[in-house]
Amino acid sequence: MAVELLIPITRLRDTGDAIPLPRYMTPDAAGMDIHADLTADLTLQPLGRTLIPTGFALAIPQGYEAQIRPRSGLSLRSGLTILNAPGTIDADYRDEVKILVINLGDQPVTIQRGDRIAQLVVAPVTRVQWREVAQLEATERAGGFGHTDTKK
DSSP, X not given: OOOOOOOOEEEXXXXXXXXXXXXXXXXXXXXXXXXXXXXXXXXXOTTOEEEEEOSEEEOOOTTEEEEEEOOHHHHHHHOEEETTSSEEEOTTOOSOOEEEEEEXXXXXXXXXXXXXXXXXXXXXXXXXXXOOOSSOOOOSOOSXXXXXXXXX
């Protein structure tokens, strides 16, 4: 069973036609869909990138982060994805959540007000402390980056 966490959220604009706040689209979804809070249609050319406003701000509790992830169907159909995926919203960030998208497709993509453009996943944060050592313990894996993809 999933853990429920109460997170304060606020709408930043009262336009009279409020788009939905982030929400789960199925009972077992890990990510909540985020909608574009645009005042006009936005067309993104191939390889174009932009910040899309969401119209909300969050107060993520200490010890957690919110991750912004691409929507797989949108990426497959149009090539629209998140440039810095996953984007991280830290617990001390209180400004509007904006989604940095890029069109990796070969055709222009038009985004309209209310379109579902990304997913938001809330996750616990693990803080580490480094313990510097002279040498790391050896493992069976050797060969560097990409080594497991090579055949011997």
